[in-house]
Amino acid sequence: MIRRVQEVLLKDNTLLLLAFILMISYFTWELDYFFTKVNSITILQYSAVTFVSGAGFAIVLIGGGLDLSVGSAMMVVGVVTGKVFLAGLPLPLCLVIGMVVGITIGYINGLLVSKARINPLIVTLGMMFVLRGIGFDLVDGRHTRIRDDGYRWARERIGGLPVVVYILFAVALLSIVMLRYTKLGRLIYAVGGNPDAARQAAINVDRFRLGLYTLAGLYFGFAGIMLASMLGAVAPNSGTGRELVIATAVFLGGASLKGGKGSVAGTLIGVLFVTALANGVTQMQIIPEIVMVLNGVLLIAAVAFDQRPKGGYR
Amino acid sequence: MNTENGGRRTNERSSRTTFKSIALSESGGRVVLVLFLIVELIFFGLKVPGFLEVTNILSAGRYTAVFLVVGVGTTFGLISGAIDISIAGTIALSGSIGTQVMVAGASPFVAIGVSLLIGAFVGLLNGIVVVKLRVNPLVATLGMLGVARGTAFLIEGGGGGVVGEMFRTFDPIFIVLQRDIFGIPLPVVFSLLVIGLGYVLLSHTRLGQYAYAVGGDPEAARAAALPVDRLRIFFLMLSGFCAGIGGWMMASMLGGTAATIAVGWELTIITAIIFGGVSLAGGIGSMVGTFLGTIILGFMVNGMNLAGWPTYHQLIAQGSLLLFAVGIDSLRSGGYR
Numbered sequence: 001m002i003r004r005v006q007e008v009l010l011k012d013n014t015l016l017l018l019a020f021i022l023m024i025s026y027f028t029w030e031l032d033y034f035f036t037k038v039n040s041i042t043i044l045q046y047s048a049v050t051f052v053s054g055a056g057f058a059i060v061l062i063g064g065g066l067d068l069s070v071g072s073a074m075m076v077v078g079v080v081t082g083k084v085f086l087a088g089l090p091l092p093l094c095l096v097i098g099m100v101v102g103i104t105i106g107y108i109n110g111l112l113v114s115k116a117r118i119n120p121l122i123v124t125l126g127m128m129f130v131l132r133g134i135g136f137d138l139v140d141g142r143h144t145r146i147r148d149d150g151y152r153w154a155r156e157r158i159g160g161l162p163v164v165v166y167i168l169f170a171v172a173l174l175s176i177v178m179l180r181y182t183k184l185g186r187l188i189y190a191v192g193g194n195p196d197a198a199r200q201a202a203i204n205v206d207r208f209r210l211g212l213y214t215l216a217g218l219y220f221g222f223a224g225i226m227l228a229s230m231l232g233a234v235a236p237n238s239g240t241g242r243e244l245v246i247a248t249a250v251f252l253g254g255a256s257l258k259g260g261k262g263s264v265a266g267t268l269i270g271v272l273f274v275t276a277l278a279n280g281v282t283q284m285q286i287i288p289e290i291v292m293v294l295n296g297v298l299l300i301a302a303v304a305f306d307q308r309p310k311g312g313y314r
Numbered sequence: 315m316n317t318e319n320g321g322r323r324t325n326e327r328s329s330r331t332t333f334k335s336i337a338l339s340e341s342g343g344r345v346v347l348v349l350f351l352i353v354e355l356i357f358f359g360l361k362v363p364g365f366l367e368v369t370n371i372l373s374a375g376r377y378t379a380v381f382l383v384v385g386v387g388t389t390f391g392l393i394s395g396a397i398d399i400s401i402a403g404t405i406a407l408s409g410s411i412g413t414q415v416m417v418a419g420a421s422p423f424v425a426i427g428v429s430l431l432i433g434a435f436v437g438l439l440n441g442i443v444v445v446k447l448r449v450n451p452l453v454a455t456l457g458m459l460g461v462a463r464g465t466a467f468l469i470e471g472g473g474g475g476v477v478g479e480m481f482r483t484f485d486p487i488f489i490v491l492q493r494d495i496f497g498i499p500l501p502v503v504f505s506l507l508v509i510g511l512g513y514v515l516l517s518h519t520r521l522g523q524y525a526y527a528v529g530g531d532p533e534a535a536r537a538a539a540l541p542v543d544r545l546r547i548f549f550l551m552l553s554g555f556c557a558g559i560g561g562w563m564m565a566s567m568l569g570g571t572a573a574t575i576a577v578g579w580e581l582t583i584i585t586a587i588i589f590g591g592v593s594l595a596g597g598i599g600s601m602v603g604t605f606l607g608t609i610i611l612g613f614m615v616n617g618m619n620l621a622g623w624p625t626y627h628q629l630i631a632q633g634s635l636l637l638f639a640v641g642i643d644s645l646r647s648g649g650y651r
Contacts, residue, residue: 132626
């Protein structure tokens with residue numbers, strides 16, 4: 001009976017949705033400003049960057065990998081984009097360059113995992129620091145504001161909604177369709193869930209992993225140029241600590257370290273959850289670092305909850 | 315189906331382990347490490363004037379001492395199969411709390427004791443999360459890294475710490491690590507004692523054998539009626555405890571610490587240990603390797619600082635070294651599948 005209840009609760013992020021509604025209710029009760037149109041749009045706006053990078057993070061996890069370099073990768077993309085923009089290149093070209101940088105980073109991660117056969121945890125942990133160093137190096141650690149309306153395209157509004165909110169929903173829709181209804185999506189779930197079986201089915205797992213990390217690089221590249229534009233700056237410290245928030249959101253959304261599990265829809269709810277939490281806690285004017293503690297606890301709780309019924313780590 | 319799969323994997327792993335132990339003897343690995351250390355010393359010796367002078371070597375030793383002490387615990391954790399990346403947060407938390415207790419006017423022994431207990435407590439939490447909730451140690455300790463450092467900020471009330479300011483008002487016992495003994499900084503002596511103890515524990519006691527057994531093949535260890543879960547918790551506690559000592563060492567050397575200390579040290583310490591031959595897969599490694607790896611990293615950090623390399627170059631160097639070290643480990647053991 002308890003098992004049955006557990007199953008229902010675990011299915012399709014029911015529990016996460018319940019917790020989300022509870023949290024929203026609590027903040028609405030406590031804070032006058034929380035459940036207003038303006039603040040809701042703010043939460044959506046701040047969710048956008050986290051979601052686009054989180055979708056990439058989730059896809060890697062579903063495919064059986066892990067990419068902790070996400071925050072640093074976004075930062076490097078943003079720094080390069082801003083730097084070439086300051087050098088006088090036209091904006092569209094800068095954005096393309098940023099995306100290419102993201103894809104290249106993903107490709108390098110993929111090579112290290114599939115060819116050098118290094119554990120993805122360590123590959124991306126090492127890359128997290130290498131990239132952070134490179135990003136700082138490119139601008140000598142300096143934070144530079146870019147006061148240009150074109151560069152700050154992500155802050156524009158269309159019909160009252162910020163551009164990034166449209167992007168959020170567009171990326172969500174495309175990713176859901178890709179994962180659910182295309183061959184590639186089914187392949188990601190299949191190989192991620194059981195690489196040995198995939199090998200027996202004559203799937204080239206190495207090439208798959210190379211592609212998987214490169215695909216994630218595409219997402220991180222996109223998130224990186226959005227972040228740079230939202231900040232309106234070249235900000236070498238903009239990626240630090242982001243991996244914790246993203247990982248928390250994605251694991252809350254039902255992804256698993258074992259691969260083959262999770263969804264983009266779940267990631268979206270997870271991202272909204274952590275963003276709304278940070279928003280509410282900040283408004284309650286507690287010390288901001290408590291968000292860090294809460295994210296850490298949530299991350300552990302999410303993974304614990306996911307692994308418990310199925311045995312988990314031995 | 316699951317058990318069958320698990321069993322097969324275990325067999326594969328143990329046969330790989332034997333192959334590896336034959337293919338790459340421990341002494342062979344150590345020769346490589348010593349050679350690397352010599353090359354490094356020559357490189358920085360030529361590049362940085364004064365690098366090889368006794369005063370510099372001793373000052374490099376002060377920080378390396380903290381890495382060594384924390385690394386002893388992390389080595390036990392890794393060999394028993396659990397990576398602990400919360401150590402840097404634990405250092406910050408235990409150092410901050412120790413400092414606060416000291417500021418509150420407690421006896422230095424209480425302050426030191428509290429620092430160490432905080433470390434062990436964080437380790438205990440890690441252990442419980444990993445063993446009871448069955449969370450992968452990487453994720454558990456990544457979360458704990460945020461929790462520990464965030465808590466350190468909370469305790470400070472979001473304000474700055476008390477680095478250095480309390481220098482004179484602190485009790486001499488709390489800041490004892492600022493002293494020298496026969497010209498050698500006390501942290502160096504202390505860290506050598508700790509790693510010596512770690513060596514004896516790991517290589518010459520039953521406890522050490524248990525660490526290898528639990529990390530190398532948990533199923534076999536269970537079959538041999540070892541209390542695998544309790545041992546896992548214990549080794550993670552030991553890892554936290556050593557990080558707690560590291561926190562006190564920092565507070566003692568600096569005369570108080572803030573929540574912002576030791577950022578990114580988990581990378582340095584884990585890189586050093588893996589460079590020293592401890593395998594991420596668990597069950598393989600030695601304290602001598604950790605010692606050599608940590609010395610290499612310690613001199614590298616010192617040399618880069620003296621050469622005037624910016625911190626971000628050091629990040630690149632350390633990250634690359636980690637990838638290199640694990641790449642070698644993967645090539646040896648067949649690597650990630």
